[in-house]
Amino acid sequence: MALIIDNKKLTDGIYLMRVSSNIQAPRPGQFVMLRPEGDGLFLARPISVMDWENGVWTFLYKVVGKGTEAMSRLESRDDIFMFGPMGNGFGRVLPLEKIRKAVLIGGGMGIAPMYGLAKALRKTGAHVKIHLGFTDEPILRKEFSDVADELVINVGGYVTDDVRFEQGPVYFACGPDPMMKAAARKAREAGAELIVSLESRMACGMGACLGCTIDTTKGSKRVCKDGPCFRYEEVTGLGK
Amino acid sequence: MKNPVIAASGTFGFGIEYEEYFDPTILGGVSSKGLTLRPSRGNAGIRVWETPMGMLNSIGLENPGVEHFVSHEALEMRKLGCAVIANLGGHSEEDYVTGAEMLNGCDIDILELNISCPNVKSGGMAFGTDPDQAADITSKVKAVTRHPLMVKLTPNAGDIVAVARACEEAGADGLSLINTVLGMAIDVRAEKAVFNNVYAGLSGPAIMPIALRMVHQVAHAVSIPVSGLGGISTAEDAIAFIMAGASTVQVGATTFRDPMAMVNIIKGLEEYAEKKSLKNIQDIRGIV
Numbered sequence: 204m205a206l207i208i209d210n211k212k213l214t215d216g217i218y219l220m221r222v223s224s225n226i227q228a229p230r231p232g233q234f235v236m237l238r239p240e241g242d243g244l245f246l247a248r249p250i251s252v253m254d255w256e257n258g259v260w261t262f263l264y265k266v267v268g269k270g271t272e273a274m275s276r277l278e279s280r281d282d283i284f285m286f287g288p289m290g291n292g293f294g295r296v297l298p299l300e301k302i303r304k305a306v307l308i309g310g311g312m313g314i315a316p317m318y319g320l321a322k323a324l325r326k327t328g329a330h331v332k333i334h335l336g337f338t339d340e341p342i343l344r345k346e347f348s349d350v351a352d353e354l355v356i357n358v359g360g361y362v363t364d365d366v367r368f369e370q371g372p373v374y375f376a377c378g379p380d381p382m383m384k385a386a387a388r389k390a391r392e393a394g395a396e397l398i399v400s401l402e403s404r405m406a407c408g409m410g411a412c413l414g415c416t417i418d419t420t421k422g423s424k425r426v427c428k429d430g431p432c433f434r435y436e437e438v439t440g441l442g443k
Numbered sequence: 444m445k446n447p448v449i450a451a452s453g454t455f456g457f458g459i460e461y462e463e464y465f466d467p468t469i470l471g472g473v474s475s476k477g478l479t480l481r482p483s484r485g486n487a488g489i490r491v492w493e494t495p496m497g498m499l500n501s502i503g504l505e506n507p508g509v510e511h512f513v514s515h516e517a518l519e520m521r522k523l524g525c526a527v528i529a530n531l532g533g534h535s536e537e538d539y540v541t542g543a544e545m546l547n548g549c550d551i552d553i554l555e556l557n558i559s560c561p562n563v564k565s566g567g568m569a570f571g572t573d574p575d576q577a578a579d580i581t582s583k584v585k586a587v588t589r590h591p592l593m594v595k596l597t598p599n600a601g602d603i604v605a606v607a608r609a610c611e612e613a614g615a616d617g618l619s620l621i622n623t624v625l626g627m628a629i630d631v632r633a634e635k636a637v638f639n640n641v642y643a644g645l646s647g648p649a650i651m652p653i654a655l656r657m658v659h660q661v662a663h664a665v666s667i668p669v670s671g672l673g674g675i676s677t678a679e680d681a682i683a684f685i686m687a688g689a690s691t692v693q694v695g696a697t698t699f700r701d702p703m704a705m706v707n708i709i710k711g712l713e714e715y716a717e718k719k720s721l722k723n724i725q726d727i728r729g730i731v
């Protein structure tokens with residue numbers, strides 16, 4: 204059980220929610236399962252951890268259906284059912300301490316995990332460039348510029364068009380399918396190192412139901428447990 | 444078993460996924476993901492879909508195959524410290540018989556014969572909807588297995604009591620019911636079925652009244668133990684199944700909703716037994 208601290212509307216349908224819970228601290232790129240109580244929802248929803256500080260969890264989400272709609276109605280001091288953190292996180296794919304230069308690409312709600320990642324990378328002294336893509340109104344510009352050495356914002360276009368892929372930096376991407384495909388294509392052409400964070404429909408979020416599996420070069424993998432972070436080359440549909 | 448609560452097949456992996464949340468040793472038992480003779484990748488496309496107080500799934504028995512299970516997962520499951528149940532599915536009679544023979548090579552407590560999976564194209568549920576076919580497969584597996592045999596029934600049979608009786612006569616040592624109820628979802632915007640297989644299996648609290656009715660009917664018609672499942676999410680639900688005649692209960696989709704659900708159910712059963720001064724929770728079995 205977790206307690207809502209605040210749940211602010213940033214722009215149409217997009218909310219920033221802070222929750223207090225003393226469950227285990229997350230690693231960058233992990234997510235939690237959230238279920239607003241009392242709305243007849245059966246399953247919890249996977250939501251990325253944008254930020255974590257001393258038991259205060261920050262989530263960024265967009266209202267797209269029943270669950271996120273119920274979430275948007277929560278007010279400060281309401282309860283929310285929460286379990287996690289889940290998933291491997293970026294650092295299990297590639298140790299973050301080893302990265303000297305990183306380029307983070309976030310599109311839509313895929314910007315959320317990039318915030319926590321940028322913060323962690325900055326702590327290890329890496330140079331962090333962040334590219335954010337929005338369809339209309341940009342959000343959280345100030346917050347992201349605080350954790351970036353360079354911040355590039357794209358509105359209404361393709362965020363990947365602004366990114367020069369080359370060997371050397373490590374690239375991270377999270378966002379809608381077309382963005383991920385474009386990033387993978389450019390990374391492949393440049394021979395660049397790219398780590399992606401994927402989405403899939405989930406039931407358990409724990410690795411038990413096999414509802415979220417994807418095909419990879421190493422066989423079937425669970426996005427919730429073996430991912431959500433993968434090297435792009437491994438993921439069927441991105442890698443080849 | 445130290446208590447009647449079993450993690451249902453396909454909802455608890457091979458027993459270690461929830462270890463961060465609780466020690467599986469406290470469970471009465473764990474039923475493995477449905478195994479098939481050969482490794483299977485399962486179904487493509489969307490596999491899980493939320494419904495009002497339930498969910499549809501079309502996993503399609505993704506599993507490492509019986510051989511891998513015998514040499515790997517079965518050994519891990521033995522360490523769980525609770526009853527180990529291997530759930531065996533199949534596409535043909537030979538699949539089931541060969542699979543059962545191979546499972547003789549491992550240390551499990553119960554073989555659960557899944558003749559009720561709605562998510563595989565051939566075989567699967569087809570064996571569980573017809574009493575004659577169910578009896579045939581039960582007797583053939585019974586003839587080769589060295590493990591106690593529990594047959595898992597489908598609610599999608601025309602007459603589940605007839606199937607249950609047929610399995611009992613064919614030598615089943617126990618029955619478990621119900622597997623998922625055949626359902627469907629349509630993506631109205633895309634104007635097509637959500638699942639590649641069109642139909643999928645419904646589970647969760649939404650199916651509990653159906654499951655309870657069927658357990659009641661079957662438990663009163665056979666004399667072998669019945670393991671009841673379908674939508675159980677609280678200790679009270681579990682008690683209802685025991686009152687309807689179930690010896691054990693299994694918890695499936697509810698674990699996805701709340702990883703601690705089984706822990707709370709076990710605690711709730713103990714508290715109930717204490718409050719009612721029952722020596723054993725089995726004292727209320729079949730009282731309704």
Ligand SMILES: Cc1cc2nc3c(=O)[nH]c(=O)nc-3n(C[C@H](O)[C@H](O)[C@H](O)COP(=O)(O)OP(=O)(O)OC[C@H]3O[C@@H](n4cnc5c(N)ncnc54)[C@H](O)[C@@H]3O)c2cc1C
Nearest residue numbers: 248249250251263264265268269270271312315402403404
């Ligand atoms: C690892 C991971 C991290 C995510 N992080 C965020 C985030 O930080 N912010 C954010 O806004 N969204 C995030 N999502 C997507 C978010 O989970 C879905 O938008 C949300 O589940 C939709 O729920 P709903 O009830 O509003 O929609 P409905 O369409 O009513 O949901 C019905 C069912 O489908 C599932 N579902 C629907 N869309 C998705 C989707 N895109 N991905 C996974 N499951 C889906 C729901 O969980 C639910 O079980 C993430 C998804 C994953 C897998």
Ligand SMILES: Cc1cc2nc3c(=O)[nH]c(=O)nc-3n(C[C@H](O)[C@H](O)[C@H](O)COP(=O)(O)O)c2cc1C
Nearest residue numbers: 451452453477500557621622646647673674695696
């Ligand atoms: C995701 C999922 C996977 C399942 N896989 C199997 C399986 O492999 N073998 C089997 O016998 N039953 C399987 N089942 C059925 C459950 O074991 C159980 O019979 C059914 O879900 C009803 O119980 P519940 O409402 O408590 O979930 C599965 C159910 C779900 C939700």
Ligand code: FES
Nearest residue numbers: 408410412413427
């Ligand atoms: S959501 Fe259940 S295995 Fe990934």
